[in-house]
Amino acid sequence: MSRFGTMRIGGLALAVASLTALAACSSSSSSSSSSSTTTTTPGAITQPGSVGEIPAAGTPSGTASTFTYALAPGAVPNWILPMPTSATNSVYNVFNFEWQMWPPMYYAPSGSTPTIDPTLSVANPPTWSNGDKTMTITLKPWKWNTGQTISSQDVAFTFDMIKAGVKASPANWSAYVPGYFPDILSSMSEPNASTIVVNLSKAVNPTWMEYDILGSVPIMPSFAWAKDSASGSTLDFTNPANAAKIFAFLTAASKSVSTYATNPLWQTVYGPYKLSAFNDTTGAFTMVPNTTYSGPHANPMSTYVGVPFTSNAAEWNAVKTGSVDFGYVPQEDVPQISQLKGLGYNYYGLPDFGNYFVAYNFKDKTGNFNAVASQLYFRQAMQHLEDQAGQIKAYFNGAGDPAYGPIPAFPKSPFLPANAATNPYPFSVQSAMTVLKNNGWNVVPNGTDTCAKPGTATGDCGAGIPAGTKLAFNLIYNTTPPIPGQVEDLASNAKAAGIEIALSGSNFNFMIQNYNDAASTANENKWAMEDFGGETNSTYPTQFGVYNTGGSGQIGAYSNPTADSLINTSVTGANPNAVTSEASFFTTNLPVLWQPELDYIWAWKTTISSSEPAGIENLTQYDNTPQYWYLHK
Amino acid sequence: MTAYLLRRVGTSIIVLIGISIFVFLLLHAIYPSPARDVLGLKANNAQIAAWNQQHGFDRPVIEQYLTYMNQLLHGNLGYSYADNQTVGSLFAERLARSIYLSGMSLLLAILIALPLGIYQAVKRNSLGDNVLTSAAFILYSMPSFFLGIILIQIFAISFPILNFEASQSTNIWVVVGDWHSMLLPILTLTLITVAAFSRYMRSSSIDVLAQDYIKVARAKGLPERLVLTRHMVRNASLPMITLVGLFLPALLAGNLIVESLFNYQGLGLLFYDSLGKADYPVLLAYTLIGAFFVVLGNLVADFALTIADPRIRLA
Numbered sequence: 001m002s003r004f005g006t007m008r009i010g011g012l013a014l015a016v017a018s019l020t021a022l023a024a025c026s027s028s029s030s031s032s033s034s035s036s037t038t039t040t041t042p043g044a045i046t047q048p049g050s051v052g053e054i055p056a057a058g059t060p061s062g063t064a065s066t067f068t069y070a071l072a073p074g075a076v077p078n079w080i081l082p083m084p085t086s087a088t089n090s091v092y093n094v095f096n097f098e099w100q101m102w103p104p105m106y107y108a109p110s111g112s113t114p115t116i117d118p119t120l121s122v123a124n125p126p127t128w129s130n131g132d133k134t135m136t137i138t139l140k141p142w143k144w145n146t147g148q149t150i151s152s153q154d155v156a157f158t159f160d161m162i163k164a165g166v167k168a169s170p171a172n173w174s175a176y177v178p179g180y181f182p183d184i185l186s187s188m189s190e191p192n193a194s195t196i197v198v199n200l201s202k203a204v205n206p207t208w209m210e211y212d213i214l215g216s217v218p219i220m221p222s223f224a225w226a227k228d229s230a231s232g233s234t235l236d237f238t239n240p241a242n243a244a245k246i247f248a249f250l251t252a253a254s255k256s257v258s259t260y261a262t263n264p265l266w267q268t269v270y271g272p273y274k275l276s277a278f279n280d281t282t283g284a285f286t287m288v289p290n291t292t293y294s295g296p297h298a299n300p301m302s303t304y305v306g307v308p309f310t311s312n313a314a315e316w317n318a319v320k321t322g323s324v325d326f327g328y329v330p331q332e333d334v335p336q337i338s339q340l341k342g343l344g345y346n347y348y349g350l351p352d353f354g355n356y357f358v359a360y361n362f363k364d365k366t367g368n369f370n371a372v373a374s375q376l377y378f379r380q381a382m383q384h385l386e387d388q389a390g391q392i393k394a395y396f397n398g399a400g401d402p403a404y405g406p407i408p409a410f411p412k413s414p415f416l417p418a419n420a421a422t423n424p425y426p427f428s429v430q431s432a433m434t435v436l437k438n439n440g441w442n443v444v445p446n447g448t449d450t451c452a453k454p455g456t457a458t459g460d461c462g463a464g465i466p467a468g469t470k471l472a473f474n475l476i477y478n479t480t481p482p483i484p485g486q487v488e489d490l491a492s493n494a495k496a497a498g499i500e501i502a503l504s505g506s507n508f509n510f511m512i513q514n515y516n517d518a519a520s521t522a523n524e525n526k527w528a529m530e531d532f533g534g535e536t537n538s539t540y541p542t543q544f545g546v547y548n549t550g551g552s553g554q555i556g557a558y559s560n561p562t563a564d565s566l567i568n569t570s571v572t573g574a575n576p577n578a579v580t581s582e583a584s585f586f587t588t589n590l591p592v593l594w595q596p597e598l599d600y601i602w603a604w605k606t607t608i609s610s611s612e613p614a615g616i617e618n619l620t621q622y623d624n625t626p627q628y629w630y631l632h633k
Numbered sequence: 634m635t636a637y638l639l640r641r642v643g644t645s646i647i648v649l650i651g652i653s654i655f656v657f658l659l660l661h662a663i664y665p666s667p668a669r670d671v672l673g674l675k676a677n678n679a680q681i682a683a684w685n686q687q688h689g690f691d692r693p694v695i696e697q698y699l700t701y702m703n704q705l706l707h708g709n710l711g712y713s714y715a716d717n718q719t720v721g722s723l724f725a726e727r728l729a730r731s732i733y734l735s736g737m738s739l740l741l742a743i744l745i746a747l748p749l750g751i752y753q754a755v756k757r758n759s760l761g762d763n764v765l766t767s768a769a770f771i772l773y774s775m776p777s778f779f780l781g782i783i784l785i786q787i788f789a790i791s792f793p794i795l796n797f798e799a800s801q802s803t804n805i806w807v808v809v810g811d812w813h814s815m816l817l818p819i820l821t822l823t824l825i826t827v828a829a830f831s832r833y834m835r836s837s838s839i840d841v842l843a844q845d846y847i848k849v850a851r852a853k854g855l856p857e858r859l860v861l862t863r864h865m866v867r868n869a870s871l872p873m874i875t876l877v878g879l880f881l882p883a884l885l886a887g888n889l890i891v892e893s894l895f896n897y898q899g900l901g902l903l904f905y906d907s908l909g910k911a912d913y914p915v916l917l918a919y920t921l922i923g924a925f926f927v928v929l930g931n932l933v934a935d936f937a938l939t940i941a942d943p944r945i946r947l948a
Binding site for chain 1: 664667669670671672673674675677678679680681682683687714715718722726778782785789790793797798801803892893894895896897898902906909910911
């Protein structure tokens with residue numbers, strides 16, 4: 001997986017998967033305007049920033065089929081309990097596998113838009129009271145495939161399993177953050193079979209809770225899973241001791257990969273699919289339709305088959321030979337994208353919800369870099385040196401979109417702040433030099449800039465920067481393309497402005513272990529900037545954990561009281577737009593150097609349509625909803 | 634012979650222990666704990682600490698090593714936290730597949746390269762020799778990935794007579810019988826190995842043909858066929874025995890590139906994936922078993938040489 005590391009989701013980690021991160025498109029397309037240069041067919045769907053199009057849906061053939069879906073290298077499922085651990089929280093386990101059987105209470109994304117899709121959600125939007133400390137969840141009358149209606153008892157069971165899991169180990173639930181859910185879960189009551197009232201010990205932001213926490217929680221069947229052995233009887237899960245035993249039993253079953261398709265536990269589902277075959281060597285799986293699925297779907301639904309691949313080359317060969325119905329376009333093969341139509345495929349691509357960046361190390365004392373990086377004007381000058389349009393054209397083959405903050409300009413997001421829709425710091429070496437000159441630096445184009453006016457007054461270099469300090473530092477980068485080209489471009493532009501950047505290559509795993517102020521204090525003076533890839537946003541794109549002081553995902557120890565306050569409001573305040581204010585601040589305050597986004601492009605056979613456009617659009621977000629797919633006439 | 638065998642086994646055990654210590658310490662020097670890689674960038678400290686405790690990474694390295702070796706001596710290769718399976722089961726699922734792919738291509742390469750090398754030596758500097766030499770150089774200098782892509786393009790895409798990927802069955806007998814899927818990966822490995830082996834065999838045969846005993850045999854009027862079969866082939870094959878012995882570890886190591894290109898789950902790919910996932914138990918087990926095969930391969934080659942060349946005695 002090239003550009004980045006493991007593809008994770010939710011509020012937790014991620015850096016876009018290398019193997020599956022895509023780029024580039026045809027030469028006729030250009031970054032943000034690619035849609036405008038694409039000839040569209042009547043009824044086809046495109047959107048700003050997209051590559052390719054989704055043709056108008058065809059008339060259903062009325063015949064059930066079997067659709068094969070390409071699984072990227074290393075993207076095979078290895079966890080089935082719909083409560084992913086920190087180690088198993090990947091889009092491949094969750095989106096492509098578990099959610100087919102047990103979708104979350106609140107399903108997101110909605111196509112390529114990072115919002116809740118109410119039609120795919122099991123529960124109605126929660127209502128809040130008691131100063132956002134009490135939430136009432138009402139379930140839709142959806143049914144388990146065993147005939148029972150999903151009940152508030154099942155939701156209570158699910159929450160108790162989360163509590164038991166986290167109590168056993170904080171790593172047992174990926175969405176866990178100490179001090180938040182389920183730590184703040186003080187009591188639950190079930191006034192009726194479809195309603196559960198949850199009392200929290202402190203207020204939370206309702207949107208954050210719905211999108212990022214409940215949006216990652218599928219419901220578990222209390223009537224089938226509340227036991228501590230395969231042959232055991234149902235236990236009272238409200239008893240913590242019993243809950244611990246049940247959790248241990250379910251976890252052990254989830255570790256038995258070879259029995260996924262045969263263990264009766266996993267045959268009780270309410271999602272659109274039920275697992276019928278699983279190959280524990282290759283990771284291939286087959287899911288058959290759950291004929292009692294209560295949510296929206298094509299009629300008839302088709303069988304869904306996950307086909308694993310050991311390399312992008314193998315996957316691309318499968319596309320070229322027409323061996324898969326849904327396949328991704330590897331980054332290195334994007335220049336061949338024009339062949340897809342001739343091969344019988346449509347294609348469509350967008351960036352995923354995330355951001356790519358070069359991190360600053362605010363603790364690196366080498367050459368007083370910590371003091372330099374702390375100056376906003378320096379970060380603004382650096383951002384002026386980032387030629388996003390040029391990089392998209394040169395290194396992404398045109399298949400990418402600009403991004404100016406934590407929420408990318410594309411795809412469309414209801415949380416995008418106005419100042420991140422256009423570039424607040426457009427590429428200009430001259431502008432960068434002007435900013436530096438105006439702040440006390442002796443600028444030497446193609447030489448080395450030095451601080452000429454030390455001090456803290458307006459027009460001075462700033463606190464902690466003595467006279468003669470040079471703008472010369474290192475940047476460590478992940479050698480997976482297109483990063484090397486991007487950082488070389490940045491270094492070249494910087495040199496033109498008199499900033500010397502010494503580049504050195506590394507790999508993703510080594511970087512996040514060793515060039516990470518939170519994880520490796522011994523190395524905090526060994527790196528000034530680093531580019532390992534990026535991060536994927538949660539549906540509600542708060543940077544909680546990433547840019548708050550002491551956040552667990554902090555790389556370079558960025559700290560800003562305003563940022564802390566805004567993030568806190570995003571997580572605990574009542575304002576649903578708080579996260580937009582937060583993103584607006586990070587767009588201008590530049591905790592990192594923002595980079596453009598790669599498009600994630602999928603191809604699917606021209607004989608296939610989706611009963612909802614979202615059923616194709618969401619492929620660009622690592623999500624899939626095969627219940628919508630059908631063969632057309 | 635028995636004393637020699639015991640000495641070699643004893644030495645091998647020491648080598649294996651040394652390798653285990655070296656690899657264990659090396660991994661832990663690079664990453665004292667792989668928790669950050671496994672749990673992700675945003676995993677919080679509580680999660681990191683809990684994971685380290687669960688997997689023993691919170692204990693001193695020496696203690697971790699001794700625990701690991703104790704498990705190993707009891708036949709427990711560990712548990713892959715990346716794949717959620719025991720290392721033993723991961724290996725069991727893939728070992729036969731890798732052995733078939735590597736072994737079949739090795740066998741074919743030997744069967745083709747030996748006569749080819751002999752032919753080239755006997756017909757040295759002929760048109761046939763020059764053509765085969767050129768072909769061997771082209772194949773030898775060609776990365777297996779590139780050769781594989783060319784073969785796929787020709788035989789699976791342009792003229793779709795073979796499958797673009799290897800057999801996906803987990804039943805080894807189905808894999809063996811699925812020539813439609815297995816031909817291209819085996820051919821890719823075979824062609825490159827043939828190129829290397831035939832060069833060795835040609836060179837070795839030319840050396841032998843220049844030896845006095847060959848001249849004597851010819852001077853005595855022995856038919857050329859018997860000169861070649863009785864006196865040249867056996868002697869010329871001696872270096873090949875050593876070479877093939879060194880190839881034995883590949884049976885375990887698998888062939889990462891070919892497995893990757895032809896969508897074939899084998900041991901080579903398992904190792905590569907485990908590197909990316911910082912899956913220590915798999916990496917350790919793979920390295921140790923690989924070392925075992927290297928030692929075994931050398932031992933087998935030494936014994937085979939004594940059979941092929943009566944002048945060599947083990948002592």
